[in-house]
Amino acid sequence: MKVPVTVTVNGQVYQREVEPRLLLVHFIREVLGLTGTHVGCDTSQCGACVVLMDGKAVKSCTVFAVQADGAQITTIEGLARNGQLHPLQEGFWEMHGLQCGFCTPGMILAAYDLLQRNPNPTDEEIRHALEGNYCRCTGYHNIVRAVRYAAEKLRVQA
Template identity: 70%
Template sequence: MATTIQVTVNGKAYSHDVDPRTLLVQYLRDVLGLTGTHVGCDTSNCGACTILVDGKAVKSCTMLAVQADGSEVKTIEGMADNGTLHPLQEGFREEHGLQCGFCTPGMIMTSADLLERNPNPTEHEIREALEGNFCRCTGYHNIVKSVQYAAKKISNQEKVA
């Protein structure tokens, strides 16, 4: 029994019939072709599939596509603004916050939720906020610096604006 859903993903409206058991991450990857959101586990721990739903970080492997009906979804593909990288994307590149890149989209999306709540987090707060995102490459050292870079950049932008 397929269910019709309407979602806005990265600013674009979609309507699809989906099998209710379709996970949101499968919908994004398989139906919309947004493969930037990754699947790293099946127990809702690793955070590779993190996206923003109505502005908040969620694990898209632990949400059915039907639950997202009517929601605003943002994925890594929607972070850059007309080709200008989001400060977090820039920060991850500047501070070498990624290696294999597999956890990176999830890391960036969770960090976006953090900076929305807490624009000037301490190192401790960043590490706590990222407890639901695993990285096997970086030892998290440069991920922390990447988030700090973005926080600083956003606050400078706001000062100018």
């Protein structure tokens, strides 16, 4: 049994028939072929699969595709606009906030959610906001600097 869903991903409308149990992350990766969103744990701890759903960070391994029916999704592929990197992407690059890159898309989108709520976070607030995203490579040191870089840049732009 398949059910129809309509999901807008990075501004593009997709209509597909899916199994009700299909996870949003598999919908994004395998049905739409957008492989920037990663699966690290499939039990909602690691945060590699974070996307924005109607502007808020969700772990897409814990959302069914059918729950995203009618929603606006932003994945890492949709963050840069007109070839211009988002300040968070820029920050991760400038500050060496990534090594293997696997956690990076989820980390960036979780940080995006934080900066929407709190445009001027302290280091402690950044660390707290990212506790649902594991990184095994960086020790988080440069991730904190990357988010701070983006926060400053976004404040200047605003």
